[in-house]
Amino acid sequence: MYRRAFLIKILILLIASWGCQAEIHTVQDSRILMDTLVSINVYIQKSPKEAAVRRAIAAAFAEMSRLDSSMSAYREDSEVAMIRKNAASATGAIISNDMDSVLAVSQWASQISNGAFDVTVAPILQLWGFGTDSLGLPGPEKITARLPLVDYQNLIVSNENSTQKSLARFRQPGMAIDLGGVAKGYAVDRGLEVLMQAGLRDVMITAGGDLRTIASSLTAGRRYIWIRHPRPANFDSAFQTNAGANTTAFFGRFKLDAGAVSTSGDYERFFFKDGQRYHHILDPYTGYPAMAAISATVLAKNSVQADALSTTLFVLGPERGIALADSLPEVEAMIIYQDGEKLKWRATEPLKDKLEIFH
Numbered sequence: 001m002y003r004r005a006f007l008i009k010i011l012i013l014l015i016a017s018w019g020c021q022a023e024i025h026t027v028q029d030s031r032i033l034m035d036t037l038v039s040i041n042v043y044i045q046k047s048p049k050e051a052a053v054r055r056a057i058a059a060a061f062a063e064m065s066r067l068d069s070s071m072s073a074y075r076e077d078s079e080v081a082m083i084r085k086n087a088a089s090a091t092g093a094i095i096s097n098d099m100d101s102v103l104a105v106s107q108w109a110s111q112i113s114n115g116a117f118d119v120t121v122a123p124i125l126q127l128w129g130f131g132t133d134s135l136g137l138p139g140p141e142k143i144t145a146r147l148p149l150v151d152y153q154n155l156i157v158s159n160e161n162s163t164q165k166s167l168a169r170f171r172q173p174g175m176a177i178d179l180g181g182v183a184k185g186y187a188v189d190r191g192l193e194v195l196m197q198a199g200l201r202d203v204m205i206t207a208g209g210d211l212r213t214i215a216s217s218l219t220a221g222r223r224y225i226w227i228r229h230p231r232p233a234n235f236d237s238a239f240q241t242n243a244g245a246n247t248t249a250f251f252g253r254f255k256l257d258a259g260a261v262s263t264s265g266d267y268e269r270f271f272f273k274d275g276q277r278y279h280h281i282l283d284p285y286t287g288y289p290a291m292a293a294i295s296a297t298v299l300a301k302n303s304v305q306a307d308a309l310s311t312t313l314f315v316l317g318p319e320r321g322i323a324l325a326d327s328l329p330e331v332e333a334m335i336i337y338q339d340g341e342k343l344k345w346r347a348t349e350p351l352k353d354k355l356e357i358f359h
Contacts, residue, residue: 024218027053031061034068034184035131036208042195043202043218056198060191060205067098067190071183073122073176074131083168084122084176087155092167095157100166102179102186102304103157109182109308110152113324117312118284122178123149127287130269130280131180137273143287149175150284180280185262185307188212192303209264209310212303215257226253229359230265230295230336231343251336251345254354256299262306264314265295281314292317294343295336298325299351309333318346 025046030039040057044050070079079099086093095103109117123146127138154171188205192212195203202216204223215223229251266289270279283290296314300306309331313321318335325333325348332351337344347355 025050027057029054029057029061031065033061033064034187034207036184038064038188038191038205038207040191040195041204041206042200043204043216044200045218052198053200056195056200059198060194063194064187064191064207067183067187070096070098071102071179071186073125073178073180080177080179087168088170088173088175092169094165095168096165098186098190099168100157102182103155103168103177105186105304105308106179106182107152107155107157109312112328113312113316115152115284116315117181117308118150118152119177119179119182120152120155120175121150121282121284121287122176123174124282124284124287125178125180125280126176128278128280128282135271137278146174147287148172150287152284181264181311182304182308184208185210185260185303185305188260188303188307209268210260210262210303210307212260213256213258220257221255223256224253225256225261226250227263227295227297227334228265228267230267251295251343251359252334252355252357254351254356260300260303260306261297262300262303262310263295263297264310267294281311283315290315290317293321293335293337296321297334299332301330305331318344322346322348 023045025044027042027044027050028039030037040060042053042057044053069075072078073080075081079096083093083095106119124143127142127146129135154175155177156169156171157166159166184207188207188210189212191205192203201214202218204213205211211225213223227250229249232249264281266277266279266281268280270277279289281290282288293314296310298306298310298313300309313325313333313335316324318337321335322333325331332348334345334347334351334355
């Protein structure tokens with residue numbers, strides 16, 4: 001089930017489409033990065049510039065690959081591993097500018113949500129085994145024993161050192177961080193920066209549930225973002241035809257020329273045990289999968305913010321999540337949740353005006 005859901009996720013979780021015109025030439029490349037399929041599409045008028053565009057795309061992938069290596073929770077040579085080993089020491093762990101930026105967004109999301117988003121959930125996430133070969137339901141006593149290690153307020157980031165580099169400190173040993181809810185968005189943002197520095201102005205980057213796009217007059221007004229249906233009636237057949245035409249695979253769509261979109265859902269990584277679905281988006285307060293929502297989609301100016309907020313709103317659920325999104329400038333959101341046997345949704349008012357709902 002996990003492998004099937006993963007393959008579907010990387011193919012169609014968020015799909016952008018438009019009425020193609022003859023003058024648009026698409027330069028596209030895809031790589032497996034950050035445990036998902038990352039695709040870069042650049043739209044230009046047909047010209048001899050394709051070789052230069054491909055060099056820019058390769059540079060963007062190189063930057064995203066560098067960040068993937070640095071922020072992986074599964075590599076012993078990553079910066080995340082270095083923080084786990086050193087941040088509880090008296091001197092703390094000196095961190096890079098990239099890590100400083102990612103942790104700043106993480107702590108911001110934690111503060112505005114009273115801990116619904118928390119990168120220090122890593123010790124509990126490790127018990128569940130998502131992303132490893134030891135996936136399974138941990139005993140409640142193990143979760144209880146590790147819950148005291150989860151508290152974003154016990155992660156301190158400061159720049160009080162002679163190198164002018166920031167330091168990360170844990171207030172107690174045994175803590176660790178997992179950046180799965182924020183690092184992918186940061187990498188997408190950096191990839192787009194590389195492409196824009198090369199002079200490209202009509203780009204779309206997709207990375208699983210994260211998407212960032214900018215549009216020129218070539219595609220402006222014709223790009224749709226499709227939100228996957230979290231419980232399609234016919235799971236296997238729903239995705240076998242052209243995704244743009246088969247609305248049974250999608251809950252809705254909206255137009256977007258420029259900005260970032262991130263979707264978090266309980267169908268991304270999960271397993272069943274005794275008929276119960278267990279997924280990878282944990283509630284930091286309980287150590288168990290958050291159950292108030294089944295999908296949360298966020299629109300924001302950049303991907304790192306959208307990425308963190310989609311996880312945050314998923315944990316908060318429809319009422320508190322949409323209330324939080326409403327309080328944030330330039331943020332729109334939609335949350336799909338289950339009420340008995342029915343799927344319902346709630347969205348911020350600006351997004352309601354854009355949404356075309358299929359179900």
